[in-house]
Amino acid sequence: MRSIHILKELSKTLHEGENLQRMFQRVLEKTLELTRLDTGWIFMVEGEKQHLVAHSNLPEGLVHDQFRPMCEGSCWCVDRLHHGKLQGAVNILECRRLERAKLNNWGSTAQITHHATIPIRAGDRTYGLMNVAASEKFHFQEEELEILEVIAYQMGAAVHRIQLLEEEKLRANLFENFNQWVTYVNKSRRKGIEREASQSLLDYFSWSGLSLTLTNGATIFYGKSDEKARTTNEQMGDTKICLTVYAPSFSKIEAKLIERIANHLALFIERERLQEVATDVLISQERQRLAQDLHDSVNQLLFSIGLTAKGAEQRAKDDTLKKPLAMIQQLSSEAMVEMRHLIWQLRPLGLEKGLIFAIETYAGQIQLPVSFSSCEVIRWSKAKEDALFPIVQEALNNCKKHANPSDVVVHMYKNRGTGIISIQDDGCGIKETNAEGFGMKHMKERAKQIGGMIHVRSQPGEGTVISIHVPFDEEEQG
Template sequence: MTEEAQYEEIGILKEIAELLNEGTDTKTMLSDVLRRLLHITGLQTGWIFLIDDHGNHELTADFALPPALSLNQKERMCYGECWCVNKYNNQTLNKASNIIECKRIEDALGEGAGETCGLTHHATVPLRAGKERFGLLNVGSPNKKHFHKNELALLEAIAYQIGTALKRIKLTQREQETALVAERNRLARDLHDSVNQLLFSLSLTARAGEEMTDDEDVKQTFSYMQDLTQEALGEMRSLIWQLKPQGLENGLVSALKSYGEMLGLTIEAKVTGATSMPGKVEEAIWRIGQEAIANCKKHSGAKNVFLSLRASDNEVVLTIKDEGCGFHYNENLSIPSLGLKNMKARTEALNGLFRLRSQLGSGTQIKITIPL
């Protein structure tokens, strides 16, 4: 490699590093880096797959895909198998490599799915940081069927930079989640030690005031104060529970069952299967379960609630059902309450499926399915 080429390569790595250091949102960062990479290398098209521990790929960034690959909202890129992803999952793709042909393009040509604009081959590079792997960087140009050794070495260096940035973002998110849990715990302690104690003292004072007077109007006022403070204490206990669930260390179902009993409900629970869930999935199921059980208490009129948690290696399914008053619900219309909308949003944020069934007089069932 000439000295001029070495300086050019260093300049490319520097530009990419600056983009990666500034990035905090994964999709935006990868899109910006891919666009810049193609511009400074002269390549014309590319895409990035992030691949999870189960081998499922997600098209996270792409640039200038030919019509055959971008048809139907890039459906061909989002689903199905291909040689590079298979090699990645089989752990036979550990460095930058020339892929002889692109299976997705070959299938598109065979089906007459549209123009490929001369793109037939691509280089593929694993995104990694140390022993951690995150996905694949694929780049190509029309009529380019081979990548030289120096080109692959540069792509490999850039891919390693991307992998390091992805690890940084992952660690940052984990730190933020830990800080959020710590803040919730602190707030729960503060509420318990201050507001909760003040409400308890107010309840005792109201009871003493009622016993000290013979005036019926005053007695009624103190009695009303007691009722209000007891209601406020109940709401405060529920809020503290939501911030810092007691018993979550014993499992989700145990914690949800205890939460329901704290609200005065009888929870019939069933657990099928066992798996280790990511923290964000456990958090979502806990919050959704809380909201659903609280709705049973507030709206259904039922005292008994059925709760089921089914877990496997691929997904976790939570079902909460009551036989209360129910309500009229049409799947074609928008969800009627903020609480239900929040449950749906939490589920879909993790690529899950939210299902609600309810009829007047026939109770309500909420079922969420979240992939692992």
């Protein structure tokens, strides 16, 4: 009956607590009270390490120097537990911790020489062990060990329950933060979602740092990287990423969550890429439509004007009429050339095959002698190539109209994170480099829109060099 009373009282204590250390302390004190033992201590075991989590009425020799005997060195019971040889409650004939206390004169051991050791477990998991002892008690009876073993099993079940509860709380908290992060990123309208999405992770989770490697090899890094790392790879469509998170430790729940976060990051980046592709397609289609309209309407009208003026000139008998009619023919012919250039700008041939091919094609269209010198392969984004081509196009037009060159050399190269396009002609040069026309101003404005600048170097009679400098983005492979 006494055994049943002990277990009933301890069962109440075990099911009241949700904090492991406080629960262990209360259960240990209650166990000593009900079993009429003098002292006890509990170790929690994690891997090869053990931690003193509860103790009651320890003798002076074991509390010496802030529990030094309990925290240093190994002992028979812990060694047996680590090696999986402590399967049930046993008598310990000699305790190394008590022996060291006596040997080093750390204080009284209250005539305690032996103790009982009981593993704390639930199912196949072992959480720690409980030791109990009494002054001048050298042996525990089988019935006493059985009661202590049942108590330890109940403690193990309570530990398992509390850990499951803590894991569930952690899971709920982590996934609540995850949902908030997803909502935040979905509401974002800023371009370059990979930066905002990855940086904001540190606002929602207590990690110390992270790095994100993108499809093109560029890496974005935030925070610190001097702790444990958890890395996961993810692919979504044409987007491949590698996410590494840094923290002092990771729970199993966090490990799974990081995989889900990587999946969503890849999804966000791929979605933005597809949106940009769709936008480019719409812009291209609109340019094609506008170019076709100009060709079918304005270009045909100009041709009709020129043809009508030519017919009128041939029939005119008055010389005073022939001259303005000839002027109309010339102006309409020039307007048609300009219109063809404008249509070509709206629908550049060959730009999908690269900037060099498009430049070469356009130079052939306007019959300008262009050669390429030591051109490096520069992988600008499509948006930058679309912006760069009209700048080069305007420079070539200026060469054709004003410089009268025999040769134009285009040179493309990289220098310290910047892509440079140099257009050099051997024409007549520019008389006043400070006097900028509309074309040059327009070129500089276009370059500024993509973070670039234009340098012009020229001397009368010595030709002109126009250099377009455009820095690479981190996402671009220069």
